[in-house]
Amino acid sequence: MVSRARTSTSARMSTSARIPVWEDALRQHGYRLTAPRQAVVEIVAESGRALNPTEIYDRARVAYPRLGLVTVYRTLEKLEELHLVQRVHRPDNCQAFIAGVEGHQHLLICQNCGRVQYFSGDQLEALIQRVEADTGYQVHDHWLQLFGKCGEC
Amino acid sequence: MVSRARTSTSARMSTSARIPVWEDALRQHGYRLTAPRQAVVEIVAESGRALNPTEIYDRARVAYPRLGLVTVYRTLEKLEELHLVQRVHRPDNCQAFIAGVEGHQHLLICQNCGRVQYFSGDQLEALIQRVEADTGYQVHDHWLQLFGKCGEC
DNA sequence: CCCACCGATGAAAACCTTTTTCAATGGACT
C-alpha cells in the first residue's frame, strides 16, 4: 500500500545498487578505494537497520577478517562527511548509522527490530513560522523522527 | 511576542518554583532528600540550557564542594525516571539534560548558546496516519526538534 | 530526642567506547 509519489529513496534505489555509487563518491573526493573500506561500505549499504560501529566491524570481518575496528570508525567518518550515511538518534543509543538518502527526509524506526524507513512531506512550514514568531528564534533546521513497530514485528 | 495559549510550561512555572516540586517528587517516590541531590536539582532546575553531567558537576560544586561526579549521574538517573528532566539530543552531543515539562511538547534549541525552549501544537496526526498507511508501521511515538538561533544570539 | 537501619555518598577501580600514535602497507599515478 505504498503510494508512488511518496516512496522513499531507499526503496527506489536497491541496496546493492548503492555500493558502486558510494565507491565512486569516495574516489571523486580523493579517497582511495581499498578492500577494508569496501567491506564496511558493503555492510552499511545493504543494511535496512541502523548499525553501530561494533556491529559493522563484526559483520564486515566475515568478508575481510584483517579489518580493524579503527578503520570502521574512520570509514564511517568519511561516509558521513559525504552524506552517504547518517547517524540515527534513539533514546538509548545515538551511535548507529544507516545509509543516507538525497534531499530532506525523515526517519521511521522500528522500536523492536531497529528497521529504518525514510519518509518525506512533513509540511512543518506553518508550525515553524508560528514558533519563530512566538519565541524570537530563527529556525534553521529540524529533526522529525517517528518510532513504532514495523509490519514484520 | 508570545501568544498566551501557546506559552510553554517552562515559561509558566518559574525555574525556582520547580525546585520544591522536584524535591516532593523525589520524597514521594521513596528517595531521600540529601544535600548533594539538592545541589544537583538546583542547577538543572534553574538552567535554561541543556547541561551535561560534567557541567552540572562543576556548577553544583560551587554550592556543595564535597559533591562527587558519580552522584550527579545517579541523581540524573532518578530525575529522568521521574520525568523531571529529559535528555536533549543534538547532532554532536546526546548527553545533556534539561528540566522536563508536563504533557507532549517539543524542543527548540539554539545552535549558538544552547538555550532550550519548549513548544507544542505539532499537528502531526495526518502525517503519521499517512506514513502508517504507506509503510505498514504502527507509530507509537515521535520526536520533533527545531534548531536555530535564539533572539539573543 | 536519640537510635538504628539502610539508602546514599565519594573515592577508586573497572569498563567500554572512541581517538591518537606510529611503523608498515599498498593504491594510484607516472
Added chain:
DNA sequence: AGTCCATTGAAAAAGGTTTTCATCGGTGGG
C-alpha cells in the same frame, strides 16, 4: 615497475560512564 603518500592495524591513550565498597547520614520508630 617505481615512487609517493594516503591508509591500515595494533597498541596506547583518552574520555566518559558504571561498578565496587567502606563510610556517612536521612528518616522513621521508639
